[in-house]
Structure formats: C-alpha cells, structure tokens
Amino acid sequence: MATITRGKIFFVGGGPGDPALMTLRGMEILKSASLVFAPGHYRDSYADALSGKEFYDPFDFHYKDLVGKIDSALEQGRPVVFLVPGDLAIFSPVQSIISRYPDAEVIPGVSALNAASAALKRTFDLPGVSHSTIATSPKTINNSPDTIGALSRHQSTLVLFMNNKTPDALAAELSEGYPPDTPVAIVSRISLPGQGIVYSTVGALSQDVDPAWFADEDAFKIIVVGKALAASEDPSWWDRRKDIRDVRLGKKQDEGQ
Numbered sequence: 001m002a003t004i005t006r007g008k009i010f011f012v013g014g015g016p017g018d019p020a021l022m023t024l025r026g027m028e029i030l031k032s033a034s035l036v037f038a039p040g041h042y043r044d045s046y047a048d049a050l051s052g053k054e055f056y057d058p059f060d061f062h063y064k065d066l067v068g069k070i071d072s073a074l075e076q077g078r079p080v081v082f083l084v085p086g087d088l089a090i091f092s093p094v095q096s097i098i099s100r101y102p103d104a105e106v107i108p109g110v111s112a113l114n115a116a117s118a119a120l121k122r123t124f125d126l127p128g129v130s131h132s133t134i135a136t137s138p139k140t141i142n143n144s145p146d147t148i149g150a151l152s153r154h155q156s157t158l159v160l161f162m163n164n165k166t167p168d169a170l171a172a173e174l175s176e177g178y179p180p181d182t183p184v185a186i187v188s189r190i191s192l193p194g195q196g197i198v199y200s201t202v203g204a205l206s207q208d209v210d211p212a213w214f215a216d217e218d219a220f221k222i223i224v225v226g227k228a229l230a231a232s233e234d235p236s237w238w239d240r241r242k243d244i245r246d247v248r249l250g251k252k253q254d255e256g257q
C-alpha cells in the first residue's frame with residue numbers, strides 16, 4: 001500500500017481584507033490548499049480565492065475540535081491554510097495553534113497598522129516629532145501594568161487596535177499625556193467596502209465621533225494618535241542625508257572638519 005506523505009500547514013497573513021494586499025507567496029499557497037480556516041469576515045472579500053475549497057471559520061470550533069480537524073487533514077496529505085488576520089506580529093489569536101505544528105510555515109502579511117499608515121499617507125515617526133510607535137489595544141491593555149494614560153505620556157505615536165472605549169473615556173486617558181490639539185485619525189474598514197477616515201484631536205474626540213460606533217470593537221477601525229500625523233518634515237533633512245552619504249562614499253569632503 002502506498003504511504004501518504006503528511007500534509008503541511010501554512011499560516012498566511014491575510015492582510016486588512018482586500019486579497020490584492022496579500023503577498024504573492026501567500027496567494028500561491030492559498031490557491032494550492034484544499035482546506036482553509038479563515039475568520040468569517042474574509043468569506044466575502046476572499047470569495048474568489050476560497051471558491052471550491054473546504055472552508056471554516058476557526059472561531060466556530062473549540063481548540064480540541066479545531067486541531068482534530070487540522071490533524072486529520074494533514075494525515076490525509078492535504079495542504080492546510082490558516083489565514084491569519086492582518087499579520088502574525090500584532091494581536092494574533094493563533095499562537096497556540098502555530099506552536100502545535102513545528103513544521104508550519106508562516107507567511108507575513110500587511111497588518112492593519114501598515115494599512116492605516118498607507119490610507120493616511122503618513123509615516124508614524126518623524127525626526128524631532130516622534131521616534132517610536134506604540135501599538136496596543138484599549139481592550140487588552142486592562143490585563144497589563146500599562147494604561148493608555150501612562151503610554152500617552154511618552155508622546156509617541158499611538159496605534160490602537162480593538163477599541164472598546166467611549167470617546168469620552170479614551171479622550172480622558174489620552175489627555176494624561178497628549179495636549180488637546182494632538183491629532184487623532186480613525187481609519188475604518190481599510191481596503192474593504194465603506195473604508196473611511198475621521199480626523200479629530202484629543203480635545204475634540206467626544207464631539208467628532210458617534211459613541212456607539214466608536215466603542216464597537218467589531219467595527220474594524222484603527223485609531224492613530226500623535227503629532228506625526230500632521231507635522232511636516234523639514235526637507236533639509238533630505239539634503240543633509242545626501243551630504244553625509246557623499247562624505248561616507250568619499251565623493252565629498254566633510255565640511256564640518
């Protein structure tokens with residue numbers, strides 16, 4: 001009797017929703033899979049890529065049943081794909097599944113953080129304005145010694161996933177560190193139908209957004225806070241960089257010497 005080669009499991013970054021934002025490698029692997037697990041919101045946007053495949057929402061299963069289904073597919077030699085929301089690096093619920101399969105391959109994806117930066121056409125750090133970006137979630141931070149208020153005091157760019165706070169409550173915490181005129185941008189449903197951006201400030205957040213929508217953690221949105229959203233970079237930095245490079249390459253004398 002022919003032996004069956006065990007199948008392989010892939011964890012593929014699914015990006016913010018639009019399959020055009022998946023990596024080429026990720027799409028190639030997805031196309032070759034016969035069994036796919038993906039959170040339900042990918043069902044519509046990935047309909048073409050998922051067509052003809054056995055497809056399940058992993059959140060419909062308890063862990064034991066989920067890994068049982070994966071194990072039996074792998075034993076039958078089937079390639080299994082698990083679409084990871086956005087990218088694995090930030091707020092991914094799949095570590096307990098990845099750790100079970102040491103031979104798994106993980107393909108990076110576009111995080112909602114990257115997609116928000118692109119939608120806003122803003123980098124999150126600028127010389128002399130913000131040199132760090134803090135990614136956190138008002139929902140999960142309750143389980144850590146940090147608070148949004150404490151992180152706000154760093155004056156870094158703050159990127160908030162999974163908001164569950166009212167505008168008043170979030171603005172009060174942000175005000176512990178950020179001045180009232182600090183820009184806030186709320187980017188919702190990035191790359192999906194109905195994508196939108198609301199621009200506000202820490203001081204005006206309560207007036208500018210609908211509290212029910214704002215606190216609905218299932219309404220896909222990323223909240224970005226910080227001066228880097230509006231500050232302009234001094235273009236002389238560009239020329240300075242060129243001069244430093246030319247000195248390093250021996251094309252130019254260091255005028256400082």
Ligand SMILES: C[S@@+](CC[C@H](N)C(=O)[O-])C[C@H]1O[C@@H](n2cnc3c(N)ncnc32)[C@H](O)[C@@H]1O
Nearest residue numbers: 016085086087090111112161162189190220221
């Ligand atoms: C469980 S986290 C997953 C994050 C994911 N690992 C990533 O890298 O983007 C879900 C949160 O990501 C954000 N998010 C995911 N997709 C989004 C989208 N298309 N537009 C805006 N925010 C999104 C929202 O804050 C949502 O509550």
